[in-house]
Amino acid sequence: MKARAGWSRVARMSGQAVLTLASIVVLVFLLVRLIPGDPVKVILGVEYTPEKAAALRAQLNLDKSIPEQFVAYIGGLLRGDLGQSTAQRGRSVTDVIAGALPTTMSLVIAGILLGVIVGTTLGLLAAISTRRGVDVTVRTWGMLSFSVPTFLVALLLIFVFALSLRILPAGGWPNAWPDNLLYLILPAIALSVHLATAISRTVRQGAIDTMGQQHMEAAFARGLPPRLLNLRHVLPNSVLPVLTIVGISFGTLLTGAIIVEAVFGIPGLGAEMTRAVGRRDYPVVQGIALVTGVVVVLSSFVVESLYTFVDPRARTL
Template identity: 40%
Template structure:
């Protein structure tokens, strides 16, 4: 419990530092903050006075930050300058698309990367190993936006198997609409996981317990699946968690290519419109996702590897 408490305290501290930095940098950004917040509305003295009163622009930055933080911890991130809607409602409307894409891509990444990496390690030096390694290198070399365009042209435009844009309405439609974006997002990530999995599995080849398992006459697939897979779980958890965080916070090119109205498109629009409340909330949300995923990885370490669990207890 002490280990978990320390990790939670560190997570809260990191989020606090991130909120201070993001708020301060946005407040210090070039340009007239009053005019930015006013947006395209007529610039009358009354309108400017209302904006300054609503956003407390006459107060010092630390006072404004304290007021914003007090509302933020209660889930109130203010109102969008551009749409005048609550920021939490805007994010809640866009989050399911990004979360669905991130989860779908992670399933594809793990479902392809783990078996392919193990297969390459089991047949080290064979044609299968060389083919998987070469395919992973090619996949890593293809930019995500280029893969998105290629998939769109081949499977959506030419063959017509998948829709060109949008996220669908029902659950079944959403799966169909997100298939090509998820493949585009997962291609490079699966290649990265294959290389990581193969390297981690090859490190176990000379371990005594694998030699003993072979001496007992166990089959090669059973040795690798029953013994090696769990001992390669730590690097896989690390890479998988980081990829999930990257999917939730950085699937911008894929969302733009496939016309998905997710958090990436929302962030681009908010930055272009100088919608500061939305940008602040998205930056904090991105930091919370990264910190939360890393905390979950630490907890997964405790569940998977007894050595980590005993070390945490001793500390």
């Protein structure tokens, strides 16, 4: 019965995910069509000629009716064709994204891992430490770090560790593993700060609530060592909400990655998006918007599905 309730919730979430993905596809399709005036003139700018306009209009299927354009757009998506870049001649949008996405995902995954480890550790320390100063320090750090913008955190890290101490690179990307790991440290720290703060608050409160329950007091009265008590009961119940936080924060992390990439000069989706906007390369902007939207929806769906089977209480939601 419990498994059936879990699969029922996953089915409901699947329907919501499909509707969300459909909405993203429609919005991305309308991106170029909602540009005021003639989008072809906007894209070409000073290079506008009737011949170039006609060629670009045909490339973007703007010479067809809206229904025909939408059918062609969906057909391209089903084939994995996101169109051609208007600024990078001879390169498809798929190639542009495929070249940048692994770098961005490396940064996001590193930020998530660092945020989960640091946030969980600080949250547990604040909850179980017998020294009040530890809790006050963790909460003060949380308030300060959460109020500082990501780009400012990145600049402070560069100033301290790259310019002052000279122990880590200030930016760049060698594009070769494992050399990339050294260049990933500061960007991952900058990206993980807000996530670690949110996780530490949640884990701290979860641990305090768990330690106040009767079965915990009974286990302590039976002589179960505090370290074993924390490991068996406090930790598992405190980290369950972390899955949800990571899923909800994934979109924010992708957005933050774009800012961090700009500060550290990392050639990911952020750099490609910035160049595409500057060059008015709207097919690339469309493609990046679509791919990031799909990644966010799918990651949230996967995390919520896992949470459904890890925590039985979620099956009743």
